Amino acid sequence: GSGAGGSSEAAAGGTGGGGWRRPHGPLQRYYGPSAAEAAEAAPDPTDINEPHFDPEAFMNKVRSECPLGQLLAREAALGREIRALDSDMQTLLYENYNKFISATDTIRKMKVDFRYMEAEMDDLAANMAAISASSARVSAALQDRHRRGAQLAGVQALLRKLQALVEVPGRLRRWAGTEPVRALRCYARARAVLRHYRHLPSFRAIEDESHAIMAELAQRLRTRLREETLDPKELTECVEMLLQLEEPPEELSEEFLSQAGARLEAELAALEAELPTSDASGAATTPPPTSDILDFVDRGSSAFVGTLCQLASSYRTLFGADTGRLEPFAATLATRYFELLERRLALERGLGDTSLLVRALDRFHRRLQALLELLPAGAAAAATLVARAARERVDRYLRALQTFFLGCLGDVRQALAAPRPPGKEGPGLPDLLATLATSVLGQLKAVLAYVQLFTARDVAFASLPYFKGEFCVTAVREGLVVAFVRWLCRTARGFADGPAERGAPAAPPALLLLLARLCLDYESSTISYILTLTDEQFPPQDSGPPVTPGPALGAEARAAAQRLLDHYVQVQGAAVAQMLRKSVETRDWLGTVEPRNVRAVMKRVVEDITAIDVQVGQLFEEGVRRAQSSDSSRRAFSVYSSSRAPSRYAPSYTPSAPMDTHLLSNIQKLFSERIDIFSPVEFNKVSVLTGIIKISLKTLLECVRLRTLGRFGLQQVQVDGHYLQLYLWRFASDERVVQGLLDEVAASAAHRCLDPVPMEHSVVELICERG
Amino acid sequence: LSSSTALEGKGQLKFTSGRWSPHHNCTQIATANDTTVRGWDTRSMRQIYCIENAHGQLVRDLDFNPNKQYYLASCGDDCKVKFWDTRNVTEPVKTLEEHSHWVWNVRYNHSHDQLILTGSSDSRVILSNMVSISSEPFGHMVDDDELSDQEDQHQEEKIKEPLQDSVIATYEEHEDSVYAVEWSSADPWLFASLSYDGRLVINRVPRALKYHILL
Numbered sequence: 001g002s003g004a005g006g007s008s009e010a011a012a013g014g015t016g017g018g019g020w021r022r023p024h025g026p027l028q029r030y031y032g033p034s035a036a037e038a039a040e041a042a043p044d045p046t047d048i049n050e051p052h053f054d055p056e057a058f059m060n061k062v063r064s065e066c067p068l069g070q071l072l073a074r075e076a077a078l079g080r081e082i083r084a085l086d087s088d089m090q091t092l093l094y095e096n097y098n099k100f101i102s103a104t105d106t107i108r109k110m111k112v113d114f115r116y117m118e119a120e121m122d123d124l125a126a127n128m129a130a131i132s133a134s135s136a137r138v139s140a141a142l143q144d145r146h147r148r149g150a151q152l153a154g155v156q157a158l159l160r161k162l163q164a165l166v167e168v169p170g171r172l173r174r175w176a177g178t179e180p181v182r183a184l185r186c187y188a189r190a191r192a193v194l195r196h197y198r199h200l201p202s203f204r205a206i207e208d209e210s211h212a213i214m215a216e217l218a219q220r221l222r223t224r225l226r227e228e229t230l231d232p233k234e235l236t237e238c239v240e241m242l243l244q245l246e247e248p249p250e251e252l253s254e255e256f257l258s259q260a261g262a263r264l265e266a267e268l269a270a271l272e273a274e275l276p277t278s279d280a281s282g283a284a285t286t287p288p289p290t291s292d293i294l295d296f297v298d299r300g301s302s303a304f305v306g307t308l309c310q311l312a313s314s315y316r317t318l319f320g321a322d323t324g325r326l327e328p329f330a331a332t333l334a335t336r337y338f339e340l341l342e343r344r345l346a347l348e349r350g351l352g353d354t355s356l357l358v359r360a361l362d363r364f365h366r367r368l369q370a371l372l373e374l375l376p377a378g379a380a381a382a383a384t385l386v387a388r389a390a391r392e393r394v395d396r397y398l399r400a401l402q403t404f405f406l407g408c409l410g411d412v413r414q415a416l417a418a419p420r421p422p423g424k425e426g427p428g429l430p431d432l433l434a435t436l437a438t439s440v441l442g443q444l445k446a447v448l449a450y451v452q453l454f455t456a457r458d459v460a461f462a463s464l465p466y467f468k469g470e471f472c473v474t475a476v477r478e479g480l481v482v483a484f485v486r487w488l489c490r491t492a493r494g495f496a497d498g499p500a501e502r503g504a505p506a507a508p509p510a511l512l513l514l515l516a517r518l519c520l521d522y523e524s525s526t527i528s529y530i531l532t533l534t535d536e537q538f539p540p541q542d543s544g545p546p547v548t549p550g551p552a553l554g555a556e557a558r559a560a561a562q563r564l565l566d567h568y569v570q571v572q573g574a575a576v577a578q579m580l581r582k583s584v585e586t587r588d589w590l591g592t593v594e595p596r597n598v599r600a601v602m603k604r605v606v607e608d609i610t611a612i613d614v615q616v617g618q619l620f621e622e623g624v625r626r627a628q629s630s631d632s633s634r635r636a637f638s639v640y641s642s643s644r645a646p647s648r649y650a651p652s653y654t655p656s657a658p659m660d661t662h663l664l665s666n667i668q669k670l671f672s673e674r675i676d677i678f679s680p681v682e683f684n685k686v687s688v689l690t691g692i693i694k695i696s697l698k699t700l701l702e703c704v705r706l707r708t709l710g711r712f713g714l715q716q717v718q719v720d721g722h723y724l725q726l727y728l729w730r731f732a733s734d735e736r737v738v739q740g741l742l743d744e745v746a747a748s749a750a751h752r753c754l755d756p757v758p759m760e761h762s763v764v765e766l767i768c769e770r771g
Numbered sequence: 772l773s774s775s776t777a778l779e780g781k782g783q784l785k786f787t788s789g790r791w792s793p794h795h796n797c798t799q800i801a802t803a804n805d806t807t808v809r810g811w812d813t814r815s816m817r818q819i820y821c822i823e824n825a826h827g828q829l830v831r832d833l834d835f836n837p838n839k840q841y842y843l844a845s846c847g848d849d850c851k852v853k854f855w856d857t858r859n860v861t862e863p864v865k866t867l868e869e870h871s872h873w874v875w876n877v878r879y880n881h882s883h884d885q886l887i888l889t890g891s892s893d894s895r896v897i898l899s900n901m902v903s904i905s906s907e908p909f910g911h912m913v914d915d916d917e918l919s920d921q922e923d924q925h926q927e928e929k930i931k932e933p934l935q936d937s938v939i940a941t942y943e944e945h946e947d948s949v950y951a952v953e954w955s956s957a958d959p960w961l962f963a964s965l966s967y968d969g970r971l972v973i974n975r976v977p978r979a980l981k982y983h984i985l986l
Contacts, residue, residue, distance in 0.1 A: 574828065679871060698872060702892055702948065705967065748967070 165190055169209040176217045181237075184244050187214055218245045225255055235259055236314040243318060253319050257329050260311040264333050267304045268340060271296070275343050296344050297360040301367035304337055309370045334371065338385055345389050354450040357393060361386050383464050387471070390454050394475045397447045401484050404443050405491070408436050409511075416510050429618040433514050437521060444484070444530065451476055452537050472538035473547055481534050482548050485527060489560040492519055496560075496567035510615060512568040517619040519561035520683055523554040562680060569681050569688055572612055573695030576605055580696055584703035589713035595759075597767055598723045599716065605696065606727045612692060613731055616685045623684030625733050686733040693732055697724075697741040705748045711755040718759055721746055723768045776816040778804065790833045794840045801843060803830040808845055810857060822860045826851060832876050838884045838906035846874035852889055854904055864904055869897050869938055876952045882959045883984055886939075886976065892948035896964045898939045898976065939980055944972045 046058045062071065168190045175183035187210060194207040225238050239256050243249065274296060308330065315326055341364065365386055372379045412432050454471065492515040495507045531550045583601040681687045704717065721742045729735040750756045778784050784804055792799035792810075799819065801810045808822040808830055826847030836842035842864075846852045850870045853863040872893035880886035885905035890896050945966035955961040960976040 698892070702873065705948075 161193075165193065165203075165206060169206060169213060172210050172213040172217075176213055176220075180217060180221070180241060183214075183217065184241055188244060214245055218242060218247060221245075222255075225259060235263075235311075236318070239314075239318055249319055253315070253325060256315060256318070257325060260315075261329065261333070264304060264308060264311075267307060268333070268336055271300055271304065271337075271340050275340065275347065292356060293344060293360045294356050294363070297341070297364045300337065300341065301363055304333075305367050305371055308333065312371075330371075335381070338381055342385060342388075345385075345392070354393060355453050357389070358453045358456070361389055386464070390471060391475050391479070393454075394451055394480050397451065398480050398483055401443060401447060401480075402487055405440055405488060408439055412436055412514065413508065413511055416508050429510060429514060429615065433517055433619060436514070437518060437526070440488075441526065441530075444481070445533070447480070448476075448534065448537060451480065455538065476538050477531075477534050477547060481530060482553060485522070485530070485553050486556060488522070489519060489556045492516075493560045493563050496563045509568055509571050512564050512571065513616060513619055516561045516564035516568060516683075519557045519564065523557035523561065527553050527557060561683070565683065565688065566680055569691040569695070573692045576608055576692060576696040577699035579605060579608075580700045581703050584700065584707060589707050589709040589716075590754075592710065592712050592716060594712045595716040595719045595767065597719075597770065599720055602720045602723050606724070609689070609693065609696075609728065609731060613685065613689055616688050620683060620685045620688065623682070623686035623733060625686050686731070689731040690733045690737065693728055693738060694741065697738070697745065701741065701745050701748060704745055705752060707752060709749055709753045711753065711757050714749050714753040714756055715759040717749040718746060719764055719767050722764050726768055774813070774816055776811070778809075787829060788832050790835060792835050793837050794835070801833050801835070803833055803845065806830060806847070808833060808843070808855070820857050820860050822855055825853060825855075829873075831874060834877050834879050836879055836884050836906075837881055839904075842904065844877045844879065844887065846877040846889060848873040850874060850891070852877050852887070854901070865901065865936070867899060867901075869899070869941075870895065872948075875948070875950050878952055878954055878962075880954050880959060881956065885984070888952045888954065888962055888964075890949035890952035890964050892950075894943065894945045894947055894949060894966065896942040896945070896949055896952055896972075896974075898942070898962075899937070900939050900980070901936050903936050940977060942972065942974055945970055 046061045047053065048058070062074065066074065168186060171186055172183050175186070190210065194203055194210070197203040198207060221238050221242055225235070225242070235256070239252055242252055312326060312330060365382060368382050372382070415432060495512060495515060528550050531553075579601055583599065679691070681691045707713075709717065725738060725742050729738050732738045750758075778786070786802050786804045788803040790801050791797060792801060798813050799810060800813055801808060803809075803825075806824050806826055806828065808825045810819040810821075811817065812819050822845075825845050826849045828848035830845050830847040832846050834844045836844070841857045843855045843857055844852060845855065850868065850872060852867040852869075852874055854865040856864050867887075867889070870889065870891040870893055872891055874889050874891045876888075876890040878888045880888070883905075885900055885902045885907070887899045887901050888896065889899070942964070945964065945968070947967040947970075949964050949966045951965040953963055955963070960981055961973065962976075963971060963973045965971050
């Protein structure tokens with residue numbers, strides 16, 4: 001019962017089940033993506049909606065699994081579903097029923113219509129055959145008349161032509177004056193025919209007459225050609241017409257060229273009128289040009305070059321590609337143009353506006369490109385012109401830089417020499433140095449920026465090989481930067497070498513110091529900075545001419561700095577030495593009284609050396625000083641007071657007589673190092689100060705050796721020496737140097753003394769402390 | 772005292788050194804005062820030439836070239852030795868800067884004037900060979916007709932260029948300033964120097980140079 005009913009219901013449900021339960025089931029199956037899933041899913045015979053549905057298996061499953069209540073519910077649900085599906089099917093059927101009916105009707109009607117159309121087509125074919133037969137008959141009938149008509153038409157055309165020919169002279173005469181172009185055209189057309197039928201007298205007459213008229217026209221054209229007020233277009237037209245009149249082309253080309261030449265000369269003369277001419281004495285007779293170089297080039301390019309190009313192209317079109325005469329003609333004119341441009345460039349005296357110059361040259365070069373296909377040699381000339389102008393400008397910048405530097409130096413000198421109002425500090429040396437260095441560097445960078453305009457990318461001639469390679473290296477790097485640095489070193493050196501020899505006003509020592517520091521800074525950092533900057537902006541070629549390496553320039557700068565510093569030491573040393581020398585030479589050493597205090601000149605010397613120390617300390621670093629021992633500032637002279645303080649060098653001598661002392665000093669000298677007085681100094685403060693002190697003390701020594709001293713003279717020397725030693729040891733790099741020299745002074749004084757009795761050491765110290 | 776003249780000028784002017792010129796039949800004398808070298812004619816007691824600013828500081832000594840008429844050497848406190856042509860006193864012909872302190876003495880060798888001796892307060896004595904301004908810049912020249920055929924070939928092989936000026940030797944035997952140097956009048960290759968510490972040193976010109984000059 002329920003099993004059978006269930007199975008029939010299940011079967012019906014199976015067939016319609018796909019439709020209702022899952023309406024998109026067939027669509028899904030069709031479109032495939034779930035086909036794979038469906039394939040993967042194991043066919044489940046107990047699933048109602050699956051194609052592999054097996055009612056027996058389903059029933060078994062359901063019976064075994066579900067309780068009775070569920071079974072009953074399931075049955076009710078299934079029954080409902082079946083009923084719903086049935087009703088759906090009926091609805092679909094009724095809806096679409098109408099459509100089926102109308103489709104059938106339409107098809108029936110189409111069949112009927114087609115039968116009708118076929119009949120019509122047959123009729124049409126029959127008619128067409130009839131028409132073509134009758135048309136053939138008609139054209140056959142008219143053949144003959146047609147031929148005759150064509151013949152007559154031909155005759156009429158011929159007559160018309162003859163009439164035209166006969167009218168030719170009349171027409172020519174009418175147009176020759178006013179519209180020569182039309183006349184020419186007419187004549188050209190007639191000419192061939194006339195020539196061909198020359199043997200017929202009537203034609204001959206016509207030909208002669210027209211020939212005469214045309215000759216007259218040619219004559220007129222020729223005279224017109226020789227007029228001066230033609231512009232290139234008219235000139236071209238004239239020549240063209242003359243060519244059409246079969247005038248000899250060589251003659252014409254010469255005429256053309258001479259006319260063109262006259263025209264271009266006029267242009268060039270106009271350009272030249274702008275330039276100031278100079279008479280025999282070389283002074284300018286006309287006022288300087290009011291327009292700037294850009295205008296000049298513009299005018300030159302548009303007027304001259306434009307005209308030349310126009311004329312050249314017309315020449316080519318007129319006379320073919322034979323440029324035998326054209327090239328030299330163009331070459332001479334172009335050379336003259338270049339000359340004028342050079343003269344104008346030479347007038348650019350100032351450093352005005354480099355960008356203007358660059359633009360002018362750029363325009364010149366660009367406009368010239370059109371001309372250059374005519375004149376391959378001109379390219380080289382133009383390039384040289386531009387290159388020369390650029391080089392000129394770079395040289396001028398170099399000179400301006402040099403003047404600027406000299407101006408800065410002048411300012412510095414003035415600042416150093418300016419009288420200071422009391423109570424106010426003068427300009428510090430580091431400040432002056434910084435200002436000088438930065439202004440020079442700034443100016444150099446500005447100049448480089450200007451010069452870079454020449455190699456900017458949007459400038460036409462920057463792609464010339466000269467500018468890419470040689471300009472960057474030779475002109476800018478070597479000619480400007482390296483030359484400037486070298487000149488700076490040379491000028492700085494000139495302060496050391498030159499004036500002092502001739503007795504001319506020497507440079508103030510502070511200036512020497514400043515320049516020495518500047519050169520040293522250049523060697524250590526500035527030169528490499530400048531060269532890297534230049535190389536960045538103007539990249540050098542690998543295969544180009546050799547460049548000066550940075551270290552070579554640095555070496556030059558260092559040499560200049562060394563020379564300046566040595567000279568500074570010499571100058572300052574000489575100043576101090578002069579004081580000492582005067583003090584020794586002018587004093588009466590024999591008759592002097594017992595010394596009560598240190599001589600004023602010694603105090604002055606110490607003050608001066610302290611001032612120099614401060615001055616040098618502003619610009620140079622301290623330097624290394626030999627470590628002092630504890631009793632350094634209290635040392636007395638070893639030679640004389642060796643009984644008091646132990647001598648440094650001779651270990652165990654206790655001299656009692658002058659003879660032994662003498663031997664002692666010689667032995668001491670054997671052990672001590674020889675001091676070079678005028679040796680090159682290093683770049684630090686103690687070295688400089690040591691140099692100055694050495695020079696001064698050596699002078700003192702030599703001067704003392706030339707005098708004869710009395711006893712008190714010797715004591716005065718002793719006091720002075722001790723004072724100097726008290727204050728000067730701290731400036732020297734090695735205090736033994738100072739000590740040694742002062743010992744020598746005392747020893748020499750003792751030798752020169754008539755009555756060598758030294759003062760007590762405590763008294764000496766007392767006087768020095770007091771003084 | 773046969774004649775005298777005074778130097779006019781401002782301040783205290785002192786003559787530091789003087790020398791007779793060995794040429795001109797003993798009528799010329801050169802003096803040094805401060806930084807100027809003057810030449811005087813003893814017949815008229817007038818100044819012939821004046822070398823202004825011969826040295827930056829004091830001129831210490833002068834010497835005349837015994838073989839060349841117008842040549843004069845001076846040395847001074849700027850540590851330089853300068854050679855002058857008295858016909859053109861604006862520029863020194865040559866300058867030597869070998870010393871590192873004041874040069875107290877300069878002496879020409881009496882017979883071979885390319886040998887110059889200088890002594891200085893830097894305790895050194897320097898012997899220099901100033902060939903280019905000596906009387907025999909090309910070395911010892913021999914007349915062609917005195918040569919035999921063999922020597923003729925040797926002569927052609929000799930290089931006829933002036934020899935280079937150079938420092939021959941630096942003598943550092945002194946420990947203190949050298950104040951005087953002199954050539955021996957008996958032997959032209961011997962010289963002596965004296966320093967402040969009482970040391971007298973006698974030296975010879977190096978043998979190689981001596982033979983080079985002689986031959």
